[in-house]
Amino acid sequence: MDEKNIKQLRRTRDGRIIAGVCSGVGNYLGIDANLIRIGLAIATLFGGMGVGVYAIGWLLMPDEGSQTSIVQDLISKQQAKSSSTSTDTWQGTTDTWDDRPKPQQ
Structure with missing residues (x-):
């Protein structure tokens, strides 16, 4: 068909x-x-x-x-937003650990 x-x-x-x-x-x-x-x-x-x-x-x-419907568009935007945010947050977290001052002995 x-x-x-x-x-x-x-x-x-x-x-x-x-x-x-x-x-x-x-x-x-x-x-x-x-x-x-x-x-x-x-x-x-x-x-x-x-x-x-x-x-x-x-x-x-x-x-x-x-x-796509309005709901499908909203879900796609939210998924794209959350996936980019989680990547940024993860990278930001590792950067913060690397930038912390090391304790002096």
């Missing part, structure tokens, strides 16, 4: 009202995005779950034209 023919769940730019979650899910499922919006509005009115579901979709669904 060609990669162009594989259906992917993405936040879309066409039909976007806030972040494109409903239009992306609608395109993926082949239904009108307004039905998704109505469902989320009803879920928000009866228990508040609609806002949470929408926020999770926004964080986990990649934007159209992107391969």
Whole structure:
């Protein structure tokens, strides 16, 4: 199967009202995005779950034209930051041990 023919769940730019979650899910499922919006509005009115579901979709669904979601981008940045910080800290620690004055006898 060609990669162009594989259906992917993405936040879309066409039909976007806030972040494109409903239009992306609608395109993926082949239904009108307004039905998704109505469902989320009803879920928000009866228990508040609609806002949470929408926020999770926004964080986990990649934007159209992107391969990674917001959460994946944040995790990658944090991992890169922590790996460079741990290397700097380790090197700084060894430098500190070498620079300490030696006790006199």
